[in-house]
Amino acid sequence: MSGSQALKADALDFAGDTATYALSLFVIGASLRTRALASLIKGASLAAIAIAVLGMTVLRVMNGAPPEAATMGVVGFLALSANVASVLILLRWRDGDSNVRSVWLCSRNDAIGNVGVIVAGGVVALTGTAWPDLLVAALLAGLFLKSASAITLQALRELNTTGASHATPVESSS
Numbered sequence: 001m002s003g004s005q006a007l008k009a010d011a012l013d014f015a016g017d018t019a020t021y022a023l024s025l026f027v028i029g030a031s032l033r034t035r036a037l038a039s040l041i042k043g044a045s046l047a048a049i050a051i052a053v054l055g056m057t058v059l060r061v062m063n064g065a066p067p068e069a070a071t072m073g074v075v076g077f078l079a080l081s082a083n084v085a086s087v088l089i090l091l092r093w094r095d096g097d098s099n100v101r102s103v104w105l106c107s108r109n110d111a112i113g114n115v116g117v118i119v120a121g122g123v124v125a126l127t128g129t130a131w132p133d134l135l136v137a138a139l140l141a142g143l144f145l146k147s148a149s150a151i152t153l154q155a156l157r158e159l160n161t162t163g164a165s166h167a168t169p170v171e172s173s174s
Contacts, residue, residue, distance in 0.1 A: 004067035005060050005137035006120045007075060009053040010113040013144065014079070016049050017106045024103050032097060036158035039098035043152035046106075050144035057137045066130045072121030080114035087111050098154040105147045113140050 020042045027038045086107040094104040116136040123132035 002068040002071035002075070003065060004072045004117070004120070004124075004133050005053070005057045006113075006117045006133045006140060007067070007072050008056065009049075009137045009140040009144075010076070010079065010110070010117050012049050012053060013106070013110060013113060013140070016045055017110065019045065020106050021103060024099055027099060031162070032158055033162040035097055035099035036155040036162065039102050039151050039155035039158075042102045043148045043155060046144050046148035046151065050141040050148060053137055053141040053144065057134055057141065060130070060137075061134060064130050066124050066128055067121075067133050069121040069125035072117050072124065072133070076114050076117035076121060080111060080118065083107060083111040083114055098151055098158055101154060102147075102151045105151060109140075109143055109147055112143060116140060 023038050023042060027035050030038075087104075087110075090100075090104045090107050093100040094108075095101065096104075116139065120132040120136040124130070
């Protein structure tokens with residue numbers, strides 16, 4: 001309703017997080033291999049969200065109409081309140097396996113995104129232009145891609161570790 005790309009990016013990330021949290025809870029007691037495979041799915045979905053946000057932002061550059069700053073600020077503040085609570089709860093698991101780390105990264109990204117939406121809303125209100133909103137949307141897409149890469153790389157390392165532990169030892173020829 002606000003016409004904000006940054007708020008849309010934040011909302012898409014929230015939707016993706018819902019699926020991420022459900023998948024994380026589903027595999028939490030599973031083997032490291034299963035959790036790492038789930039993390040690969042989460043990394044791919046986060047990358048897809050980033051690409052969608054970038055695409056929508058590029059399309060919005062052509063339109064250039066400024067979003068509604070007040071809606072951006074109010075929704076951003078409400079979302080930030082919820083995400084700060086989540087981040088504080090998840091803080092102790094930020095260095096866990098790829099499954100729990102992905103939940104931490106998603107929550108952290110949400111809080112960063114909320115602050116970005118609030119700031120962009122304020123600058124949109126001051127300038128009357130769409131550029132602050134578009135810049136924050138592009139920055140969020142970059143953050144999503146960076147997190148997707150980190151989740152995917154850690155999951156691949158964990159898969160390599162679990163694959164190596166299941167390998168048959170090679171007999172020595174001496």
